[in-house]
Amino acid sequence: MDKIYLFVWGALLCLPAMVTALAVETGRRVVIYDNLATEVAAPPTNFGTADPGVLWVTLEDLKRATQFVLKPQGVCRDELCFPIPKARRSAFLSEQGSITWFNLSEFARLLRQPAAFDAEQSVWYFGPRSDEQNSYVDSLIAPDFTLPDMNGKQHSLSGYRGKKVLLLTWASW
Amino acid sequence: MIVSVAQDTGGVKDAGKWIEAAKPDYPVLIDTQHLVTRLYNMVNVPTAVWINEQGRIVRPNEAAYVDNRLKAMTKLDAEEYLNALRDWVAKGERSSFALSEKGLKERLTPQNPDWAQAAAEFGIAEYFYRKRLEAASIRHYKEAQRLNPESWNYKRQAWALSDSEREYGTSFMKEVQKLNGKPYYAPRQLPEVKKQDQK
Numbered sequence: 030m031d032k033i034y035l036f037v038w039g040a041l042l043c044l045p046a047m048v049t050a051l052a053v054e055t056g057r058r059v060v061i062y063d064n065l066a067t068e069v070a071a072p073p074t075n076f077g078t079a080d081p082g083v084l085w086v087t088l089e090d091l092k093r094a095t096q097f098v099l100k101p102q103g104v105c106r107d108e109l110c111f112p113i114p115k116a117r118r119s120a121f122l123s124e125q126g127s128i129t130w131f132n133l134s135e136f137a138r139l140l141r142q143p144a145a146f147d148a149e150q151s152v153w154y155f156g157p158r159s160d161e162q163n164s165y166v167d168s169l170i171a172p173d174f175t176l177p178d179m180n181g182k183q184h185s186l187s188g189y190r191g192k193k194v195l196l197l198t199w200a201s202w
Numbered sequence: 203m204i205v206s207v208a209q210d211t212g213g214v215k216d217a218g219k220w221i222e223a224a225k226p227d228y229p230v231l232i233d234t235q236h237l238v239t240r241l242y243n244m245v246n247v248p249t250a251v252w253i254n255e256q257g258r259i260v261r262p263n264e265a266a267y268v269d270n271r272l273k274a275m276t277k278l279d280a281e282e283y284l285n286a287l288r289d290w291v292a293k294g295e296r297s298s299f300a301l302s303e304k305g306l307k308e309r310l311t312p313q314n315p316d317w318a319q320a321a322a323e324f325g326i327a328e329y330f331y332r333k334r335l336e337a338a339s340i341r342h343y344k345e346a347q348r349l350n351p352e353s354w355n356y357k358r359q360a361w362a363l364s365d366s367e368r369e370y371g372t373s374f375m376k377e378v379q380k381l382n383g384k385p386y387y388a389p390r391q392l393p394e395v396k397k398q399d400q401k
Binding site: 066143144170173176179184191193194202 | 313335
């Protein structure tokens with residue numbers, strides 16, 4: 030029903046509006062970042078690439094999905110900033126009318142962040158940056174986590190500082 | 203103290219009955235996204251890490267059985283491990299089982315890129331599983347298994363969530379038989395206990 034409605038609505042307006050409506054309708058995309066899933070808008074063009082795994086998002090969606098924002102010094106989240114390589118700026122940013130699109134999959138490559146992509150479902154999953162994942166190899170500090178017990182009470186490993194801890198994983202399977 | 207963490211996508215539904223039966227007096231956490239496996243680069247269960255009072259790792263990932271019921275398969279002696287653990291609890295950094303910084307650096311290595319990619323594939327598979335998109339979850343569980351063939355966690359969790367014979371063409375018992383005598387767990391490399399340390 031929604032598709033038919035959009036089609037008729039688009040046809041009634043004019044061709045560009047119809048194309049936009051269909052692009053949004055068929056372009057439902059999900060970005061999973063820091064384990065949080067966010068639906069993002071698809072761009073009207075594929076920016077000259079045939080690779081469906083390339084992910085362009087608006088700056089607004091970038092912030093919603095990842096908390097990163099574009100600043101003069103780079104792409105930043107709180108104190109953390111990653112400069113965009115000057116010579117390759119167009120690989121990361123593209124102005125389309127009043128909207129600036131950002132290439133999140135290219136940014137992941139820059140940050141050495143693994144990304145899994147499913148073309149059929151249009152879902153992108155970004156894992157931790159390599160430096161985050163491997164920081165304990167140098168610091169030797171046990172990576173912290175917070176998880177619930179079966180009653181839903183949250184426990185953090187770091188909450189047990191001052192005691193020796195045997196961290197033990199198991200599974201039902 | 204013990205911090206126990208279930209690596210179970212099914213959460214309380216799958217892990218709960220084991221926790222209730224054990225009646226533990228220590229926290230048992232439920233990790234539905236296998237976060238601890240990813241953070242510590244683990245490939246199997248049970249795996250334990252020793253962590254000192256300052257939060258520093260003392261011994262990284264090791265197979266950790268507390269009894270010998272499965273010794274025929276694991277080829278690991280629980281008593282030897284428990285004695286090592288008791289020695290560290292009593293002596294702290296002076297225990298011969300507490301690894302030096304050099305010893306730790308030899309054992310802790312950065313995650314290789316294939317394993318990092320495998321963790322992302324496992325992550326997207328878990329997302330699809332939660333969304334009940336079974337076919338999508340299976341294709342990414344398979345990709346995780348391909349990229350990190352050493353991970354029994356990726357295999358066994360995925361097999362447990364569907365008909366493993368139908369979807370993966372194998373089963374846990376078949377894969378164990380394929381090992382053909384090779385150890386299921388990486389050997390532990392516990393040092394010999396020195397005579398003067400034994401009281």
